[in-house]
Amino acid sequence: LLPIIQHIKCAGRDLESLATVENLKEHLQNNMVEAFIDGWIQKRLIKTYVDCCKELSEEPKIKVLKKLYNLEVSDDEIIASDCDLQDLSITPLIDALHSQMAFSMLDISHNCLGNGTMEKLRKVFTASGQSYGGLTLDLHCNRFGPTTLFQICECSVLFARLEVLNISGNRLTDACGSYLSTILKNCTALCSLNVENCCITTRTIQKIADALDSRSVLSHLCIGHNSPVSGNALVNLLSKLSTLKRFSELNMSGLKLGKPVVDSLCQLAGTFTLSGLILGGTGIGNEGAIKVTEPLLKGTEELVKLDLSYCGLTSDYILSIKVDSFCSITDLSLEGNPIMLEGSNTLFSLLINPQCCLKVLILRKCQLGLAGVLRIIEALADNSSLEELNLADNSVPIELSALHCDLPSKSCSQNQEDKLDTMKVDDNQEVEQKLLLLELTTAVPVHVKEIHFPSAN
Numbered sequence: 456l457l458p459i460i461q462h463i464k465c466a467g468r469d470l471e472s473l474a475t476v477e478n479l480k481e482h483l484q485n486n487m488v489e490a491f492i493d494g495w496i497q498k499r500l501i502k503t504y505v506d507c508c509k510e511l512s513e514e515p516k517i518k519v520l521k522k523l524y525n526l527e528v529s530d531d532e533i534i535a536s537d538c539d540l541q542d543l544s545i546t547p548l549i550d551a552l553h554s555q556m557a558f559s560m561l562d563i564s565h566n567c568l569g570n571g572t573m574e575k576l577r578k579v580f581t582a583s584g585q586s587y588g589g590l591t592l593d594l595h596c597n598r599f600g601p602t603t604l605f606q607i608c609e610c611s612v613l614f615a616r617l618e619v620l621n622i623s624g625n626r627l628t629d630a631c632g633s634y635l636s637t638i639l640k641n642c643t644a645l646c647s648l649n650v651e652n653c654c655i656t657t658r659t660i661q662k663i664a665d666a667l668d669s670r671s672v673l674s675h676l677c678i679g680h681n682s683p684v685s686g687n688a689l690v691n692l693l694s695k696l697s698t699l700k701r702f703s704e705l706n707m708s709g710l711k712l713g714k715p716v717v718d719s720l721c722q723l724a725g726t727f728t729l730s731g732l733i734l735g736g737t738g739i740g741n742e743g744a745i746k747v748t749e750p751l752l753k754g755t756e757e758l759v760k761l762d763l764s765y766c767g768l769t770s771d772y773i774l775s776i777k778v779d780s781f782c783s784i785t786d787l788s789l790e791g792n793p794i795m796l797e798g799s800n801t802l803f804s805l806l807i808n809p810q811c812c813l814k815v816l817i818l819r820k821c822q823l824g825l826a827g828v829l830r831i832i833e834a835l836a837d838n839s840s841l842e843e844l845n846l847a848d849n850s851v852p853i854e855l856s857a858l859h860c861d862l863p864s865k866s867c868s869q870n871q872e873d874k875l876d877t878m879k880v881d882d883n884q885e886v887e888q889k890l891l892l893l894e895l896t897t898a899v900p901v902h903v904k905e906i907h908f909p910s911a912n
Contacts, residue, residue, distance in 0.1 A: 464489040498524060500533070503554050507547040516540070519548060531559040536593070540566040549575045556583045562593040564621070573603040577610045589644065590616040596624035603627075604634035608641070617642045623651035623677065632659040639666035639673070647675035651706065657685040664692040667699065674701045679708030679733070686713045693719040697726045704731035708762070717743045725750040731760040735788065738765075741772040752780040760784075764817065765791035773798035782810040788817035790845070799827035806834035806841065815843045819907070823849040828909055841903055849909040 463469070465488050501523045508515045518538040528534055533555070535548060545568060552558070563572070573594075590613065594603070599622060607613055607620075620638070627650065639645065650659075660678060667673065676696070678684075689710070696702050705723075712720070717739055724732070729751060739747065744763055752758065761784050773794045778801065781787075789798075798821070805811055818831065828846050835841065 498530070500530065500551055500555055503551040504548055507550040510550075511547055513544070513547055515547070516544065531557070532562075533558050533560065534562045535566075536562045537565040540568060542569050542571040545572055546575070549579060552576075552579045553582060557585050557588070559589060560591040560593070562591075564593045564595045564597070566597055568594075568597040568599065570600050570602050570606075573599060573606040577606040580610050580612050584612065586612045586615055588616060589618040591619040592617065593619070593621045594625065595621045595649065599625040599627070601627050601631035601634060604631050604638060608634050608637045614641045615644055618644050619647040620645065621647075621649040623649045623653060625653055627653040627655060627659075629656055629658045631655065632662040635659065636662045636666040639663065639671065643670075644672065646672050646701070648673065649675075649677040649706075650681070651677045651708070652680040655681045656683055657688045660684050660688040660692055664688065664695045667692075667695040669698045669700070671699055672701050673699055675704045675731075676702075677706035677733075679706050679710060679735075681710070684710055686716050689716045690719045693723050697723050702727070703729055704733075704760070705729065706731075706733040707737060708733050708735040710737055712737045712739050712743065714743075717746055720747050721750055725753075728758075730758060731786075732758075733760065733762040734766060735762045735764040735790075736766070738767050739763075740767045741769060741775075744768055744772050745775055748776070752777075752783065758784050760786040762786075762788040763792070764788045768792035768794065770794045770797035773801045776801065778804050778808055779810065781805055782808055782812060785812050786815040787813060788815075789821060790817045790819040791821070793822040794818075795822050796824055796827040796830070799823050799830040803830050803834045806831070807837040811838060811840055813838075813841050816841060817845045818849070819845045820848045823909075825850075835903060843905040844903060845907040846909050847907040 501520060504519065504523065505515050516538055519535050519540070522534050522536070522538060525534065533552065535545075540548075540563065545563070545566070549572070552561075561576070592607075603622070603625070604627070607617070617638075620642075631653070632655070635648075635650070639648070650663075655678075660681070663678070673696075678692075689707075689712070693716070696705070712734070720732075723729070724747060732747070732751060734747070737743075744766060748761070751761070768789065769792070772792075773789075774797060782805070794802075802816075802818075806813065806816075821827075823831070823846070828849055831844070831846065835844075
């Protein structure tokens with residue numbers, strides 16, 4: 456049994472997070488440590504991991520222990536992401552997994568792991584003998600190569616289990632093409648595949664397309680930031696995706712999409728209701744965005760996410776949209792498109808619409824100017840859904856004096872003036888700029904959990 460620690464005090468001072476515990480010995484000296492315990496919980500894997508470390512004469516990694524201790528994660532979920540693990544240092548954890556036998560998720564992302572680790576994991580899966588029950592494998596941002604996928608192909612117990620495979624950010628190259636094809640054909644439960652930024656090209660994208668058929672349960676596919684990928688290969692892939700019964704989300708970020716691909720996207724959007732379309736950095740422009748979003752937003756179901764960041768859009772696109780149709784979107788990114796003040800007026804109408812479902816709105820680097828930023832902030836008073844708003848890196852020139860008088864609050868209390876001393880602002884800022892930014896922050900409704908304001912310049 457392990458204690459559920461509510462909080463820890465050292466020398467009368469609260470330690471805000473377990474991260475501070477790493478340096479506790481340095482500051483302990485003769486001071487007393489107080490731990491307030493709220494109960495006890497079983498975390499068998501922690502004990503097994505520590506025992507395996509002792510057997511190998513290895514020091515348990517504090518980052519791994521903290522991840523395994525996470526009270527919000529079930530025993531079926533093994534999370535060891537961002538723990539500075541390498542093929543050798545992960546060995547005690549893999550040995551511990553042999554005793555765990557059954558688990559539904561393994562997240563070892565953001566480490567420095569290579570093919571040797573996946574070979575050891577294949578032995579864990581094979582030894583478990585578990586041939587049913589969904590499995591999520593998150594391997595992104597490591598040093599895995601194409602033969603990592605070979606280990607999955609050789610592990611028959613995964614064919615009925617593997618539901619989510621995220622191997623993005625690894626240098627797979629086109630040598631992984633046949634392995635990906637085998638996984639798509641044999642792993643009959645696979646519903647999500649992420650091969651973003653894996654150094655694959657047209658050849659592998661075509662093999663992915665060839666491996667898909669109407670029996671596939673694939674619902675999410677991410678192929679963004681791979682190059683070069685031809686338009687023909689993408690058209691073939693989109694044609695295959697349109698035959699799938701459950702497909703709902705596509706990420707093509709960073710791929711340059713020509714007219715034939717945009718036309719195929721329109722057909723895909725018209726075939727069934729997509730819950731997410733991520734096209735950031737595709738350069739489709741106003742015309743392409745209008746063609747894609749029109750059929751996309753005709754569906755009756757909620758479109759969860761639409762990412763059109765850095766697509767070369769202008770205010771003309773924003774002015775062309777029908778506010779009522781955009782009300783079904785919950786997550787919208789227009790980052791990096793110069794939609795300017797004219798576009799902010801349409802977004803104002805969207806935000807104040809009673810049917811608006813937006814929870815996340817990203818307007819970073821949209822050249823809104825001060826008037827556009829104020830217009831968006833003004834709409835928040837009549838919006839009850841938005842939880843995150845990013846207005847960072849929008850131009851806020853010194854036109855503040857003229858607009859400051861239009862704000863609902865025309866004076867600043869002594870308490871607000873006192874707060875100005877603690878605000879982080881650039882050198883040589885005008886007092887009016889500081890006052891305005893303060894009023895903006897105090898005007899945000901409580902339901903908005905996160906907001907990024909532009910810096911005045």
